[in-house]
Amino acid sequence: MWRVWLLLVTLLGAAGAQEGKVGPQKKPSPQNAPSGAPPGAKNPCESPVLDVTPKPPPTAVLDRESASNLARSMSRLLAHQQERSAQDRAGALAPSAAALAKKVIDENNGIHAVGVGLPQINLGLLHFRHHVVIFQNNNTAYLEHYWKALALSWNHTSGVWVPPFLECNPHSTEIWLHGFAIALTVEKQRAVAGIFRPLRLDQCDSMMAKLFGGPHRCDEETTKCVSEEGRGFRRAGYRCECRDGFYNPGAPPSWRGFPGEIVELDPNDVHRCTACPEQCNTCNSAGKCGVQRDPLVRGALLATQAACMLITVMMAAIVFKQRKCKTIASGMWTILETILLGTFLLYSTVVVRFFEPSVEQCLVEPWFRELGFVVCYGAIILKLYRHLIEFRTRKAHRWVVKDVDLLKYLLAMVVAVLCYLAAFTASSLNFIREQYKLVRTEETSSGQLFLACKPLWWDYVTEAGEMLILVFGIHLSYASRNAFTQFQERRFLCAAICVEAIVSGVFYVLRAFYVTTLHPDYMYLAYFVRSQLTSTVVILLIFTPKLWYQHKQVRSLAQEFSCRLPVDAFRAGEAGALTADGDVAELNLADMNPEDIRAELKRLYTQLEVLRNKTLRADNPHISKRRGGRKVAHRRFSLQKKGSREKVRRLVSLP
Template sequence: MKTSLVLLSLYLSTVLSNHQEPCTTRTLSSTVPPSRLNFNASFLVQNIEEELHRSSNFTSAARNILSRQWDIAGAILATPKEHILALNLNSRLRMFVNQTPETQLFWRVFEATASGWGAPFKDCHFFGGSWLYIYAYGGSRGAKIGLFAPVVLDECDGGIAEIFGGPHKCRENQMCVDGETWKNAKRGQYTCRCNPGCQPCPEICPANCVGNGTCPIQRMAYLRTAILLVQLTSMGFVMFLAGMVFVLRKTKAIAVGMWTILETILVGVLVLYSTVIIRLFEPSVSRCLLEPWFREMGFVVCYGSIILKLYRHLIEFRTRKAHRWVVKDTDLLKYLLIMFLSALAYMAAYTALTLNFISEDFSLIETSWTGSGELFETCKYLWWDYVTEVGELTILAFGVHLAYASRNANTQFHESTFLCATGSIELAVSFLFYLARIFVFHKLHPDIVLIAYFLRSQLCQTCTLLLIFFPKFWYQQRQARTLAQEYSCRFPLDAFKERSSSANNSDVEISEITIADMNPDDIRAELKRLYLQLEMFKAKTICRDNPHISKRRGGRKAQHRRFSLQSLHSRRKDRDRDRKRDIDMDITEAEPSRTPEDSVCSTDGASAIYADLPEANQPY
């Protein structure tokens, strides 16, 4: 049992010794003045020399010196007759006569030092990797005496920086403290403290920390480049949509949505996308003035057009009204121009007031610190911005109110629903964004704030594009596919054979002709005739049980009579109602509305024949 324990202890000691870092002897390349010594080396060496003159016993002299000065590691004597080395090993004096392989390092360093302090060296045999100073003194009668003193390993000591592979990393306005180690010369065993009157640098501050603890922020170039590429791609997609809307402006899906208003929405989205690109530049007076301009003008053009479309839906589909207001596309453009000019005047006042403040030494740039202590510059948040944000939210809330008021309107292609969703998303995202901007953004890294602006732009503007334009192109493509499938077979006109033949004064049986054998002009004429009959039937059905609807052509009133005058002419209408009813019905049947729509209050609608049908030379 005892034998097993002994073997186990030997094995463990061997393993532990193998895991220790190997020790190699070293000698510094230059002489280093000692520091933190509690004795006068020159005085002690002279005492040893005096004792040698009295007794010629170096062992006794070394024992006396080492017993009084515990911080001396050893003494050495070289004369023409003898060479003696005395080392203080664990408070015990050990003498080495003449040179041995173990003491060769001590003799080599001693011989290399002529007089005074020599280069420090590292001993691995007796002192376990400790560094030692050497002091040599050339006495009389050819004797040379030396002392060895341990080196206090302090990385803050610039004289022994070679031991650690270089000086410490503290700056000029900092002091290095607590860097003492004894045997293991490991780097980083120190602390940098600020000098009196100096502020500390943040912990995460990179190497560019400047005076007084100021740490300028470092921006991520890759992130800014990625955001720039995404924004430019989105702007290019907007331009592509603008071209598609212009090309398909005569199709039903685009014409019903007022292609001019759709183009203005795209212009507004394009301007809103550019606000994120402006934020990529460093804060300056020009950037602080341009960003609100692009934001507000783009907001008015984009969401002002959406609100005007909702207003038109509400006016066209309102109920319990005797007469109907007519809102044309040109009227909407006039209203939008008024909104644009109002926003232009508002921003001009903002710019004039801000420039006045700048002339009075008021700065638009402020310096802020992140939560980690990094310094950055940003545009100052003004009270004017609060007013602008409240105005934006009010306009969006009004648009949502219009959408709610016209919620029962049966618009084509569910346009009202998508417009309402667009306004609601912008209202919710902007409300949360402005709250975060007031309470959170001033403590965040500018790159994080830039990401927030980027996400807001993508959530709002990209959703606007998808909700407004994707359904229109999808319905248009779906309608084109449906018509193409119907044209690939025979026309189902057997039920209308007699009426079709009589109406066209043709001797050809249409039910016996395929689409491949018919002329495109004949197809178009037949479909127009069918649409005309359906519109006449719809107008007659609507007017049958709704006597309050105007019998005039298209349901339109004169420009000076867009309001009800029934109270002034009630007696005259009661007297002539029976006599004129038959005549009005005949007129309605003979001249149907040129602009039919699905409104429950009128027979008016878009005055155009949509080019939904593919021509012979037009691809589906």
């Protein structure tokens, strides 16, 4: 059968096809050749194939998959028609092949034609977007390369990319095509299929120089050729842009390169770019260098910041696991988790600043900063407020602030900040729509250029708001200076607020003076140091004492218990006078593990706490018996009629 296929291919120049019922078609004469043919070609059908094959198009994977599926489907259909004659099989499979080819065209945009070949039964089919051509005993000249492309892939198992060729269809405009063809065998039946697409003409591609009568004329040393689509076979469909390390002196900011029309006017006039100074790789039209960022330093800072974020997540897991311990429970574990969440968001601002400045970065960074600030330091201020309320003087009864109430207050603060950030983002987007730029070019003190987010008045208002919140937190710390808190919690909370106020205040002042002249790497380092001096210090001040007190208290009490009550003190007959619990005599501290000792101590702490509370409430006229120690809002008393008291006295005085 392969001999039949080769014979059919050799008869391609004869003429005659069938489109539905297609009659013979006339071969186009040289004088009727398309006007857009390559220069120097009298008849575009005489030498329509390029000598080299360009690189596959962006749709290469999709074309390969579509052609393989089509060839596989036709092989299966051919295997099911083995008992019939070749002519009957061709007549039965032609509609199916046309339907499958049409489905491929409909599912993929940009396909010019789909070809199917079954040489065993003398069947070849080309499905264009608007008509179908079925190969029978002869062929027209403009279809020659389609059949050659299908025949070329017959002996290849992995398919071939067809060299670009010019379609010489006299009934349509000329078009250069290239495609992919593959032949597959299924159930001992072989079929070939091909996908053909229009060739993207690019004068900058040296492989297509033949189509344009020669290569482009950009200076290869200082410029690079950039193709412009939609130019067809016309020359000068490109522009020459300066390479990295070169610039065009005096060019406006909107300059995109030397147009191809100007370059093609005078072949002897070479349009070149000027080399940038030696210390930089990129520069602008004035010859000023761009900033070179240090990837190693920035990467090391980013890795350290990521490690801090990971430690924060681990701390959150530890707090949740130890939430019933006294040191954690006394500090409200929900508020502690909230502080860690805010710290994590504050750490994220340094991660966002690692990337190149853009509009998205300028809009996203304030969200992480302000949300993290209000969640972290808002929770700290609410804890100070609770200490102030619970330990107020000049009050005979005790006020109780529930954990749920504090979370409600914090939620209100977060909602307020969300509304503020939404207004900031909406106004910024409106400015962008009105051609207002959020990113501008800055210049360092050494003359290097870099991109940075443009400072806005919103930033100054936000910084002032942060400082006011911190000042209010310091005021609460001072107001509750006489309050007694467990594990010195108030002192560490006040220290965290003061550290944030001092570091952020100094940072904002220095940034206002040096933000426009400082190197981006130094600015990134400043943000990193500010994050470590605030967020990391907050974690150390709040959580380290709690974990230390917990570890120290359990260890010291366990040692004291072991020293005061040796093992011999629990012998039978001697411990009866010490306790009424019969199980104590059987205790042996040498056989108990630390977990058992910790459990016993925890039970002892609980009993002592209950005993202390009962002792304080017993016969205490200042503490109400109601839950929480709240006094009744008012007292009920009865009003007596005027003169009733005198009547009672008279009755009592009567004998």
